[in-house]
Amino acid sequence: MADTLTIIDNRTGKQYELAITDGTIRALDLRQIKADAEDFGLMAYDPAYMNTASCRSAITLIDGDKGILRYRGYPIEQLAEHSTFQEVAYLLLKGELPSEGEYKAWVNEITHHTYVHEYVNRAMDGFLYDAHMMGKLVTFLAALSTFYPKSKAVRDARTRDEHIVKIIAKMPTLAAWCFRHSTGRPYIYPDNSLSYCGNFLNMLFRMGEPKYDPDPVLERALDVLFILHADHEQNCSASAARAVGSSESDPYCSLAAAAAALYGPLHGGANEAVLRMLKQIGSVKNIPSFIEGCKDGSQRLMGFGHRVYKNYDPRAKIIKELAHQVFAVTGKNPYLDIALELEKIALDDEYFIKRKLYPNVDFYSGLIYQAMGFPVEMFPVLFAIPRAAGWLAQWQEMLVDPEQRIARPRQVYIGADVRDYVAIDKRGAGSAS
Numbered sequence: 001m002a003d004t005l006t007i008i009d010n011r012t013g014k015q016y017e018l019a020i021t022d023g024t025i026r027a028l029d030l031r032q033i034k035a036d037a038e039d040f041g042l043m044a045y046d047p048a049y050m051n052t053a054s055c056r057s058a059i060t061l062i063d064g065d066k067g068i069l070r071y072r073g074y075p076i077e078q079l080a081e082h083s084t085f086q087e088v089a090y091l092l093l094k095g096e097l098p099s100e101g102e103y104k105a106w107v108n109e110i111t112h113h114t115y116v117h118e119y120v121n122r123a124m125d126g127f128l129y130d131a132h133m134m135g136k137l138v139t140f141l142a143a144l145s146t147f148y149p150k151s152k153a154v155r156d157a158r159t160r161d162e163h164i165v166k167i168i169a170k171m172p173t174l175a176a177w178c179f180r181h182s183t184g185r186p187y188i189y190p191d192n193s194l195s196y197c198g199n200f201l202n203m204l205f206r207m208g209e210p211k212y213d214p215d216p217v218l219e220r221a222l223d224v225l226f227i228l229h230a231d232h233e234q235n236c237s238a239s240a241a242r243a244v245g246s247s248e249s250d251p252y253c254s255l256a257a258a259a260a261a262l263y264g265p266l267h268g269g270a271n272e273a274v275l276r277m278l279k280q281i282g283s284v285k286n287i288p289s290f291i292e293g294c295k296d297g298s299q300r301l302m303g304f305g306h307r308v309y310k311n312y313d314p315r316a317k318i319i320k321e322l323a324h325q326v327f328a329v330t331g332k333n334p335y336l337d338i339a340l341e342l343e344k345i346a347l348d349d350e351y352f353i354k355r356k357l358y359p360n361v362d363f364y365s366g367l368i369y370q371a372m373g374f375p376v377e378m379f380p381v382l383f384a385i386p387r388a389a390g391w392l393a394q395w396q397e398m399l400v401d402p403e404q405r406i407a408r409p410r411q412v413y414i415g416a417d418v419r420d421y422v423a424i425d426k427r428g429a430g431s432a433s
């Protein structure tokens with residue numbers, strides 16, 4: 001059986017044979033299909049990229065129907081159980097798990113790039129005390145590009161490596177300082193004797209104590225959450241990193257764009273939205289009326305549904321389990337009972353079953369973050385720290401892919417046909433909608 005697709009254009013009666021590779025046809029192969037010599041050629045129309053592969057990628061595999069998520073072939077469940085976030089970042093970026101020596105060198109390098117320019121500290125004061133932490137993070141990610149103008153040499157592999165390490169190292173510092181600014185506490189400088197997550201907790205929560213001693217359960221829980229959030233193939237923010245990076249923008253600006261995409265409530269802002277929703281529901285007795293509102297379309301059940309997972313989100317399973325370990329240390333989150341009941345009711349409801357809506361990664365992560373002492377505004381920031389590793393892996397893969405060019409979608413123009421300019425005094429009352 002030939003791996004081809006035969007197309008008959010009924011406008012002309014002509015027949016075309018298009019190659020099928022990896023379950024796809026090349027959109028550009030459609031261009032040869034023309035109604036007449038003047039015709040531009042056929043295009044695919046795909047708003048929101050529902051069925052368009054924009055790249056060939058070897059980083060992350062998701063099988064939404066089977067609930068599978070793998071980084072470089074390794075199942076997420078195994079990585080969450082045995083690996084660390086820094087090892088996963090190495091895996092995503094370099095393609096293989098590191099040897100012991102490679103791992104030590106990688107961790108050492110990241111540990112020694114955690115400081116940020118003092119100007120960040122001063123510039124932070126330009127924000128209002130109640131500025132959203134994600135808005136600050138997006139700003140400072142872009143601002144770092146002005147500190148590292150040499151990062152613009154994106155075609156140079158060594159330059160890329162250098163700034164990849166800097167970004168992974170500095171994300172927790174930027175994030176923690178955004179948090180400290182909002183809470184009016186003095187900034188805490190990195191402690192190189194602590195782990196990646198231990199140091200992050202130190203920069204977030206240390207007060208008068210001379211040496212911060214992170215709780216090992218919370219330190220590991222954060223590490224697991226970071227592993228689960230590290231990459232998710234061509235999602236909205238990774239696509240933003242690729243699109244902006246495709247114009248050869250530096251990695252800091254490309255990642256600022258990705259973080260801006262993550263900020264939205266339909267993407268990384270969803271865990272924040274889940275907590276607000278649980279607060280709004282307030283009590284288990286209000287769940288049925290809330291569910292009715294979701295079904296009549298007046299609101300969404302936040303933390304439910306996914307563009308790709310139509311069975312279950314494997315990360316949600318791991319996080320649910322993790323939540324109990326965290327609550328054993330922090331005490332139970334008061335919203336847990338509402339969340340459990342909401343999940344139970346929704347999973348039994350015909351509306352959600354028919355539409356294949358299951359809890360996603362955000363449904364329980366917010367409860368954990370809140371129990372650990374994070375305000376809701378910090379949730380997308382916590383998502384952005386590990387996802388930076390994925391964004392960088394996607395950005396780098398895009399740059400070294402010889403098939404990639406500056407991202408530039410086509411459009412189907414549906415506006416007015418050509419018309420003559422009308423002087424303002426001749427336009428009447430105006431009719432533009």
Ligand code: ACO
Pocket residue numbers: 265266267268270294295299300301302303304305306307308355357360361362
């Ligand atoms: N609550 C109620 N109904 C929903 C929900 C929801 N959370 N999600 C989808 N639906 C319904 C839609 O109304 C639609 O119903 P219809 O066919 O009767 O019109 C149907 O399910 C399909 O929904 P779409 O919006 O077409 O699905 P899409 O794949 O575009 O959206 C998304 C996926 C954005 C995640 C959506 O499910 C949603 O808004 N969920 C809530 C927000 C959320 O949790 N986002 C986090 C995603 S995970 C992440 O980014 C890390």
